């Protein structure tokens with residue numbers, strides 16, 4: 001696996017946010033719309049059900065060559081042969097996760113405050129998540145949002161690709177990229193959209209056009 005994945009549009013799953021629709025249908029539609037990476041984020045499943053879901057998702061995503069990331073759980077990532085893990089500041093420390101996973105796996109880390117960004121310079125991450133960029137009702141146990149000025153600061157300090165998460169939608173995705181994000185991570189803007197495929201398509205276009213700006217501005 002390429003440990004430098006395409007981060008442009010990162011779907012973080014939440015079955016409750018799928019509004020009763022089939023979870024795998026929502027993910028597949030999102031991938032058809034242009035999602036470049038998927039994180040399976042499960043906070044209440046038993047270990048066995050988490051592994052079963054991860055294996056099924058892995059086989060779905062393989063068809064589209066889209067990497068699967070497991071939130072929090074290195075054991076589940078290994079059991080499902082996922083492409084990597086996402087760890088937060090209260091999860092397994094980076095060095096342990098790296099040792100257990102071995103080479104060739106994606107590891108992403110949340111940065112909640114300035115010292116997290118500086119500490120992360122020691123580690124070979126695939127990405128650093130600016131967490132949260134904006135307030136979001138989807139996850140409320142967060143630190144203070146970074147906002148755009150905080151994102152600019154992180155961009156100046158960090159050597160890692162930056163993913164932004166928290167409150168991203170078509171109205172602010174472009175400014176996130178213009179202020180330093182390599183890509184955006186979203187839950188509700190895709191999972192709860194009337195058409196997850198169309199929502200992903202719209203967000204992907206915004207991200208890609210913002211990456212190219214100002215190269216395309218006068219063309």
Ligand SMILES: Cc1ncc(COP(=O)(O)OP(=O)(O)O)c(N)n1
Nearest residue numbers: 071086087088089110129131165185
């Ligand atoms: C891409 C991405 N960024 C941040 C998080 C949050 O991780 P964490 O702080 O460990 O919180 P939980 O998601 O585990 O509740 C994430 N999952 N993904």
Ligand SMILES: Cc1nc(C(=O)O)sc1CCOP(=O)(O)O
Nearest residue numbers: 131132136138139167186187188
């Ligand atoms: C899973 C998660 N982590 C966050 C963090 O700040 O670390 S915010 C978040 C949920 C993001 O949901 P939405 O796209 O609906 O705002």
Ligand SMILES: [Mg+2]
Nearest residue numbers: 072087088091
């Ligand atoms: Mg976590």
